[in-house]
Amino acid sequence: MGRIIAIANQKGGVGKTTTAINLSSCLAETGKKVLAIDLDPQGNMTSGLGVDKSELENTVYELMLDECSIKESMTETVMENLELIPSNVNLAGAEIELLGINEKEYILKNAVDYIRDDYDYIIIDCPPSLNMLTINAMTTADSILVPIQCEYYALEGLSQLIHTIDLVQERLNPDLSIDGVVFTMYDARTNLSVQVVDNVKNNLQTTIYNTIIPRNIRLAEAPSHGLPINLYDSKSAGTESYRMLAKEVMERKED
Ligand code: ATP
Ligand code: MG
Secondary structure: OOEEEEEOOOOOOOOHHHHHHHHHHHHHHOOOOEEEEEOOOOOHHHHHOOOOHHHOOOOHHHHHOOOOOHHHHOEEOOOOOEEEEOOOHHHHHHHHHOOOOOOHHHHHHHHHOOOHHHOOEEEEEOOOOOOHHHHHHHHHOOEEEEEEEOOOOOOOOHHHHHHHHHHHHHHOOOOOEEEEEEEEOEOOOOHHHHHHHHHHHHHOOOOEOOOOOEOOHHHHHHHHHOOOHHHHOOOOHHHHHHHHHHHHHHHHHOO
8 A cells, every 4th residue: 555645844945845856756766656746836846846837737726626536637757657746826725715615624635545556655745834735635644754954943833743743643634643854954064953953853752764864955956957856966965865765764664
């Protein structure tokens, strides 16, 4: 059965999309069948995987409003073994349009249930807020992976995120767990990065991935070429780190 991981943190710019794109593509590279779902109206995962946001007939928005089937919402990406349910700015209106709908917390889950067995991994990129879209990701997912940027305010908002995950688990998705946190944009030259990692390790009662994603310029460049890091620069430190994360994620399954 496919494993569904949502990449979530309501804090903006912490590396959610970078992690969602490159974890997906590094899993796909090993021969796993992967579906990426872009649940952010910014559509950064969509463009980062080489799909033109403006040319889309169907997106996750049409899927959630029941205007297309899940198969119709999918598109190929630049990466073999990696399909995408794309997103664009239309999704920004979904929150309000979903208001009157029954079981609106489960719209994505009900759609994904049809196809989850066709994939080894389904990776969902969440928007930077704890809104109905993120709740839909949390009811669909088996686990949440939380990227944490190595900066001074890293822990800000984290207790709120964990509280939300607990609530969803209690009321909407008893099978949901926290997969773990992943440190991103780590800079070994700064004391701050080192301190943040130590501080989180000492204060957070949750699993922490051994893989730490370094700050790497190639990771920041790759999306503007519409390529995941392993296609953009397969020898970069960014590629190496996301390959290690993919390996760790695959090993977790056997736990
Ligand atoms: P948002 O909350 O807006 O969705 P996000 O959490 O998805 O943001 P990203 O878009 O992945 O964060 O990253 C924010 C910015 O930092 C981007 O410009 C991205 O290219 C850059 N970035 C992310 N990770 C790294 C890294 N390891 N090294 C260098 N730059 C990075
Ligand atoms: Mg993002």
